[in-house]
Amino acid sequence: MIPAIKIDQVHKSFGAFEALKGIGLTIEQGEFFALLGPNGAGKSTLINLLAGLLRPTSGKLSVMGHDVVSDYQRARNALGVVPQELVFDPFFNVREMLRFQAGYFGHGRENYAWIDEVIDGLGLTGQATTNMRRLSGGMKRRALIAQALAHKPPVIVLDEPTAGVDVELRQVLWEFIKKLNRAGHTIILTTHYLEEAEALCSRVAMLKQGQVVALDDTRTLLQRYAGKSLRIKLDPLRIPAGLQPLLRSEDGGYCTLALHEVGQLEGVLAQLREAGVKVEDLQLIEADLEDVFMEIVRQ
Amino acid sequence: MIGMWTLFKKEILRFWKVSFQTVAAPVITALLYLLIFSHVLEGRVQVYPGVSYTAFLIPGLVMMSVLQNAFANSSSSLIQAKVMGNIVFLLLTPLSYREFFVAFLAASVIRGLVVGMGVYLVALLFIPLPLAHPLVALAFAISGSAMLGALGIIAGIWADKFDQMAAFQNFIIMPLSFLSGVFYSIHSLPPFWQKVSHLNPFFYMIDGFRYGFFGQGDIDPGISLTVVAMSFFALSWLTLRLLKSGYKLRG
Numbered sequence: 001m002i003p004a005i006k007i008d009q010v011h012k013s014f015g016a017f018e019a020l021k022g023i024g025l026t027i028e029q030g031e032f033f034a035l036l037g038p039n040g041a042g043k044s045t046l047i048n049l050l051a052g053l054l055r056p057t058s059g060k061l062s063v064m065g066h067d068v069v070s071d072y073q074r075a076r077n078a079l080g081v082v083p084q085e086l087v088f089d090p091f092f093n094v095r096e097m098l099r100f101q102a103g104y105f106g107h108g109r110e111n112y113a114w115i116d117e118v119i120d121g122l123g124l125t126g127q128a129t130t131n132m133r134r135l136s137g138g139m140k141r142r143a144l145i146a147q148a149l150a151h152k153p154p155v156i157v158l159d160e161p162t163a164g165v166d167v168e169l170r171q172v173l174w175e176f177i178k179k180l181n182r183a184g185h186t187i188i189l190t191t192h193y194l195e196e197a198e199a200l201c202s203r204v205a206m207l208k209q210g211q212v213v214a215l216d217d218t219r220t221l222l223q224r225y226a227g228k229s230l231r232i233k234l235d236p237l238r239i240p241a242g243l244q245p246l247l248r249s250e251d252g253g254y255c256t257l258a259l260h261e262v263g264q265l266e267g268v269l270a271q272l273r274e275a276g277v278k279v280e281d282l283q284l285i286e287a288d289l290e291d292v293f294m295e296i297v298r299q
Numbered sequence: 300m301i302g303m304w305t306l307f308k309k310e311i312l313r314f315w316k317v318s319f320q321t322v323a324a325p326v327i328t329a330l331l332y333l334l335i336f337s338h339v340l341e342g343r344v345q346v347y348p349g350v351s352y353t354a355f356l357i358p359g360l361v362m363m364s365v366l367q368n369a370f371a372n373s374s375s376s377l378i379q380a381k382v383m384g385n386i387v388f389l390l391l392t393p394l395s396y397r398e399f400f401v402a403f404l405a406a407s408v409i410r411g412l413v414v415g416m417g418v419y420l421v422a423l424l425f426i427p428l429p430l431a432h433p434l435v436a437l438a439f440a441i442s443g444s445a446m447l448g449a450l451g452i453i454a455g456i457w458a459d460k461f462d463q464m465a466a467f468q469n470f471i472i473m474p475l476s477f478l479s480g481v482f483y484s485i486h487s488l489p490p491f492w493q494k495v496s497h498l499n500p501f502f503y504m505i506d507g508f509r510y511g512f513f514g515q516g517d518i519d520p521g522i523s524l525t526v527v528a529m530s531f532f533a534l535s536w537l538t539l540r541l542l543k544s545g546y547k548l549r550g
Contacts, residue, residue, distance in 0.1 A: 014550070051391055054550040073393035081391055087384035091313050103305025104392035147388060 002065040004029045004155045004186035005050065010059030012045055012210075019045045021210040022059070027188060027203075029064075029154070032181050034197035034218070035190045036289075037207035038297055043190045044084065046207070047159050051081045063155055077105055080153035082145050084160045088132040094143050095119065095128045098150045105151035118146045121176045138169045145173065155186045162193060174200065194289040198222075204289070206296050213296050222287055227260040229291075230268065233281035240275040243268060254281075303398035306389070310406030314372055321410065325368055326417040329360045333422060336482060346484040347515055354429075355509075357422045358436070359481035362443065362508040364418045366501065369411030369444035370451040370472055373403045377455025378464045390549065396542035400452065400535070407448025408441060415440055429512055435520055436511025439527065443504035446531040447472075449538045456541050456548060475501045485517050500530040 005027040012020040020042045027033050035043050048054040050061055052072050060067060066074035089097055098115045119128050122142040127135060135143060145161060158177070162170045178200070181187050191197055197204060197218070204221055206214040214221060233254050239247055246257040246268070257268065265284070272279060314321040337353035346355045380386035389399070422428070430436065450472075458464040479501035485493050496502045507523035510516035516523070542548075 048550070052549065053387065053390055055545070073395070076391060076393040079391075083384075083387050085384050087387060089380075089385045089388070090383065091316055092309075096312075100305055100309045101388060101392075103308075104302045104389065104394055106301045106393070108301055148391075 001029055003027060003062075004031065004064060005188065006060075006062045006065075007046070007050075008060045010046070010049065010061060011057045012042075012049060012054065013057045019210050020049075020056075023207075023210070023212055025205055025212060025215065027186060029186050030181070030184055031203055032178075032187045032201045033189065034201035034204045035188060035207065036194065036197060036204060036293060037190075040209075041207040042210040043207055044159060045210075047081065047157055047188075047190065050157065051079060052076060077151065078154050080148035080151065080156045082148040082156070082158045082161055084163070086137065086140050086144065088135075088140055088143065090131070090133045093129050093131050094124055094135070094146070097132060097143070098146055101147050102150040107151055111150075111152070114152050115146075115150060118149045121179070122146050123172055138165060141165055141169070142173070145176075149180075154184070155188070156180065157188045159190050160192065161189070162191065162196065170196075194293055198289040206293065208297060214292070218289070221292055222289065227258060227287060228262065229285040229287065230257040230259050230265065231255070231283040231285060232257070232279055234272070235278045235280050238275070238277055240271050240277070242271050302392065302394045303402050306394060306399070306402035307405050310372070310376060310402060311409055313376060314406075314410050321368070321371070322414055322417055325364050325414050326421055329364045329418040330421060332360055333357065333425070344483075346487075347513055350513055351426070353426050355484075355513075356482065357419070357426070357428055358509040358512045359505050361415045361418045361422070362440065362505050363476050363479075363481045365411040365415035365440050365444050366447045366476055366504065367472065368414040369407040369447040370454070370468075372407040372410040373448050373451030374454040374458075374464060374467070375451075376403070376406075377452065378458050378461060381455070381459070382461065386548070396539065400449075400539055400542055403452050404445055404448040404535075407451055408444045411444030411447065412440060415444075429514075431514035432511045434511075436508055438524060439504055439508040439511060439520075442524065442527045442531055443508065446500070446504075446527060446534055449531065449534040452538045453534065453541065456538075456546060459547070475499055478502075479505045480517065481505055500526060503527050 003026045005025070007023050007025040010020055010023045011018065023046060035046070037043050045054065049056050050063060050068060052068055055069065062068060063075040064078040066078060068075045092100065095115065098118070099112065102111045102115060119125055122145060124139065124142050124146060127139055132140070132143060148156060161173060177187055189197065189201060201218055204214070204216065204218050205212050216224070229248065231254050237253060239255060243257065246259070247255060248258045249256045259265065269279065333353070333356060336356055340352050344352045346352065380389065454464060454467045458467060478496065479499055480496065485496045485502065488496065503518070503523035503526040506516045506518055507520045507527065510520040
C-alpha cells in the first residue's frame with residue numbers, strides 16, 4: 001500500500017540556520033500518528049513542507065504517493081492541514097467559507113452534504129450562518145478544523161489543535177477526529193499535551209533540533225525508554241551501592257528508582273532487606289510519554 | 300477550473316458584501332471632484348472645441364475611479380489575507396499560480412468596471428455625455444483595470460503591513476493618476492511636463508478612454524492602447540514570475 005506520508009532525507013535551512021537535518025519518516029495509511037518535540041524542534045517546519053507552504057532545501061516529501069513539489073496539486077488534494085494560529089476570513093459565514101474552501105479544491109454542490117456533516121460533527125450547526133468574526137475562540141478553532149476537512153482529504157494534519165481549548169471542546173474534537181480515523185483517514189498530530197498523544201496515537205515520532213530522535217509504537221516507546229518508576233520511602237534513607245545505578249531522584253524522603261520491568265522489584269526489595277533498610281512506603285508508577293519525552297530531550 | 304472560478308466568485312463577493320465602502324464611497328468621492336472642479340472651472344476652461352469642461356472631466360473621473368478601484372481590490376484582498384493570516388487557506392489549495400492570477404485579476408476588472416459604471420451613471424444625471432466609440436471606451440476600461448489589477452497583486456505580495464500598502468498607494472498610484480490628465484489636457488502644460496506626462500501609462504489610459512466619448516484626444520488611441528497593452532503584459536509577466544517563485548508567500 002502507498003504510504004500516506006513519505007519523508008525522505010529532508011533538509012530545510014533558513015539562511016545559516018538548519019531547521020531540519022535530514023528527516024526520514026514514513027506514515028502508513030490509516031495511522032493515528034503523533035509528532036512531538038519541544039518548541040523549535042522543527043515540527044511546524046515539517047508540516048509546512050508537507051503542505052507546500054515551504055520548499056525543502058533538499059530531500060523529498062510525498063502525500064499518498066504524490067510528490068509535494070513536482071505533483072503538488074494531487075499532493076495538496078490529499079492533504080488537509082489545520083494551522084496552529086487562529087486565522088479566519090472576516091467576510092464570510094462558516095458555511096460560505098467552507099463551501100469556498102472545498103471549491104478551491106474543485107468540489108461543487110456534490111460536496112455540500114459532506115460540509116454539513118463536518119459542521120454537524122464539530123458542533124457548529126448553530127453557527128453555520130454566523131460570520132467568522134462573531135465566533136468565540138473555541139468556535140473559531142472548530143471552524144478552522146472544519147476548513148481543513150472541507151475537501152474530504154484522506155490525510156489530515158493537526159498542528160496543535162487543542163492549544164488553549166477547554167476540556168469539553170477537546171473531547172468533542174477528539175471524538176470527531178477518532179471517528180474520521182476509524183473511517184480510514186490518516187491523522188497526524190502535533191501537540192504539547194503528551195497525554196493526548198499517548199491516549200490517541202498508535203505511533204510517535206519525537207523531533208529534537210531538526211532530527212528524529214525517537215520513532216516507534218507508543219507502547220514500545222513507553223516500555224523502552226522509561227519502563228516503570230519505583231517510589232519508595234526508606235528508613236534510614238540510604239540506598240545500597242548495588243541499587244545506585246537505578247536511582248533517578250531523591251526528594252522529600254522518597255527515592256525514585258527506574259525499573260525496566262516488574263521482575264526487578266523482588267531483587268530491589270531483597271537488596272534493601274540485606275542492607276537493613278526498612279521500606280516504609282512504596283508506589284509503582286507507570287511511565288508516561290512525558291517521562292519518555294523528558295528523557296529524550298535531556299539526552 | 301472550478302477552483303479558479305470559486306476564487307473569482309469569492310473575490311467578487313468579498314467586495315460586494317461591503318459595497319457601501321467599495322462601490323458607493325468611490326462613486327461619492329468622484330462626484331465631489333466633479334461638483335467642485337466643474338463649479339470652479341466651468342466656463343473658464345475649454346479643452347476641446349464644443350466640449351464643456353464638466354463633460355471633459357467626467358470620463359477622466361470615471362477612468363480614475365476604474366483604475367484606483369481595480370488596484371484597491373487585489374491589493375487590499377491580499378494584504379488583508381496576509382496580515383490576518385488567512386492567506387494560508389489559499390496557499391494550501393491545489394490552485395496553480397496562473398489560476399490565482401486570473402481569478403484576482405478578473406475580480407479587479409469587475410470591481411473597476413462596477414465603480415466606473417456607477418460614476419458614469421450618476422454623472423449622467425447632471426449632464427448629457429456623448430459616447431462616440433463605446434467599444435474603444437470599454438477596451439480602455441478593461442485593459443486599464445487589468446493593468447491596475449496586476450499592479451495591485453504585486454503591491455499585495457510585496458507589502459507586509461498596511462502602512463507599506465498605503466505608501467504604495469500614496470506615492471505611486473495617486474501621483475500617477477492625478478498627473479495623468481484627469482483634470483486637464485496635457486497640451487495646457489509646459490513642454491517639459493508634457494514630455495514627462497508621456498512617460499506615465501495612466502495618461503494613455505485616460506486619454507484613450509476619453510477618446511471613446513468625444514472622438515478626440517491628445518494622442519492617437521491606437522498608440523495609447525498599444526502602450527496600455529504593453530504595460531499590462533509587462534506587469535502581468537512580473538506578477539506571474541513573483542507568484543511562480545512564491546516570493547513572500549511561500550518560503
